[in-house]
Amino acid sequence: MLPSLLLIIVCVSSVAAATQSVGVQGQLMCGNAPLTDTDVTLWELHDLPEPDFQLATVKTDSSGRFSVSGSDSTTFTMKPAVRIYHRCNNDGTLGLPNLCQREVTYQIPxxxxxxxxxxxxxxxMGTMNMQAKQPNEQSHCASNPIRSVLGRR
Incomplete structure (x- = not known):
């Protein structure tokens, strides 16, 4: 009985999946200067155990502006978010550059x-100044070569 029910749910879910799209535009600043060449990634957020799904990624232009869009086939309304990875106001210690990036996630309605x-x-999203610490900010150190040698993120 249970295997039959699961098969029916899977079949109905695959038939009901539809393409959905979302697009986000904005400008990033670091104090009074544009935040250039900064990664802006569009994600579809999922509940566990399914991992979040990256839809698209772009870099900000010389004015700090970005425009990112993506689409996916999904059964339920997607929960999109933009993740910004930057080094604004992210000085290292002892005069060495900080190899980690600041990561901020903004959910899209x-x-x-x-x-x-x-x-x-x-x-x-409008113009956003990334200089001050954001409430939902965390450190992203995946690109840190020292940590990767040690097997840590």
Whole structure:
């Protein structure tokens, strides 16, 4: 009985999956200067045990502006978020550069998720100054060569 029920759920879920899209635009600053060449990644957030899914990634331009969009086929309304990885106001110790990046995640309202592969209405994040510590900020050290040799993130 249970295997049959699971098979039915899987079949219905695969048929009901539809393409959904989201797009985000904004500008990043570091104090009074544009935050250039900064990674902005669009994610679809999932509940455990399914991992989050990266939809797209871009770098900010010479003015700190970015425009990122992505789409995915999913059964339920996607929960998109933008993750920004930067080094604004992130000095190291003893005069050495900090190899870790600051990582900030911003969830995008579901009202900006649209059916189909085209973005109908872009979510405007506005101009954001990344100099001050953000409430949901953490340190991202995956690119740290010393930590990778030690097998740590």
């Amino acid at each position: 579901s009202s900006y998720v649209f059916s189909g592969s085209a973005v109908n209405n872009w979510y405007q």
